[in-house]
Amino acid sequence: LAKTTQPISMDSYEGQEVNITCSHNNIATNDYITWYQQFPSQGPRFIIQGYKTKVTNEVASLFIPADRKSSTLSLPRVSLSDTAVYYCLVGDGAGANNLFFGTGTRLTVIP
Amino acid sequence: DAGITQSPRYKITETGRQVTLMCHQTWSHSYMFWYRQDLGHGLRLIYYSAAADITDKGEVPDGYVVSRSKTENFPLTLESATRSQTSVYFCASSESRVEDTEAFFGQGTRLTVV
Numbered sequence: 001l002a003k004t005t006q007p008i009s010m011d012s013y014e015g016q017e018v019n020i021t022c023s024h025n026n027i028a029t030n031d032y033i034t035w036y037q038q039f040p041s042q043g044p045r046f047i048i049q050g051y052k053t054k055v056t057n058e059v060a061s062l063f064i065p066a067d068r069k070s071s072t073l074s075l076p077r078v079s080l081s082d083t084a085v086y087y088c089l090v091g092d093g094a095g096a097n098n099l100f101f102g103t104g105t106r107l108t109v110i111p
Numbered sequence: 112d113a114g115i116t117q118s119p120r121y122k123i124t125e126t127g128r129q130v131t132l133m134c135h136q137t138w139s140h141s142y143m144f145w146y147r148q149d150l151g152h153g154l155r156l157i158y159y160s161a162a163a164d165i166t167d168k169g170e171v172p173d174g175y176v177v178s179r180s181k182t183e184n185f186p187l188t189l190e191s192a193t194r195s196q197t198s199v200y201f202c203a204s205s206e207s208r209v210e211d212t213e214a215f216f217g218q219g220t221r222l223t224v225v
Contacts, residue, residue, distance in 0.1 A: 034213075043201050043216025044154070087153065101146075101154040 004088050009106040018075045020105050022088030025069050033064060033071045034089040038104070044087060048073070075107075083109045114138075117202050117217035124192050124224055132187045132220045134202030142205045143185040144214070145169075145177065147198040154201065160185055192224045 005023040036044035050062040061074040115136040156169030205214040
């Protein structure tokens, strides 16, 4: 039961901007979109969260189109330490039991 | 220390045995969650709790039991462990529902059922 769809993997060179897109066609009106980062042998870590348009913090930007059926995580000028798995989290209804993680995108940053 | 801690970090158990994974948070967050992570499946929600004495099933609850007698603790019990429950288990907590509040994850428990 796929709630979100992300690319399985991406490669990028150091210093480049990386954009990871998540599709979530069943997003509900009140649901937020959240992205997490996970390094090997660690729990996921919150990166950014948004509801619509654009959100920016010190590490990333999140772009959400008007229909909210997709979102794009943008990492500016990636470094080797950004190599990780990135998860898109979207709820599809009321109740925490409907909160599904995507399958994740494995980003590899190349020197 | 403030935060969310899981214990043990590693556990090997035999098929059919009961095993309990512990989770403790110091923030007094209302919500707590248990996820399992397997190759090819990402993170899947097992159970969650909205407050003390309130728990509900997630996506993959079969074979697991949870309780929440105190706000800060949320143990996960495998009543009769099976090999299919070999996985990495993550506990998380948040002030509200995960979708509109940052969730904090523990370091995980790697469970192997032999």
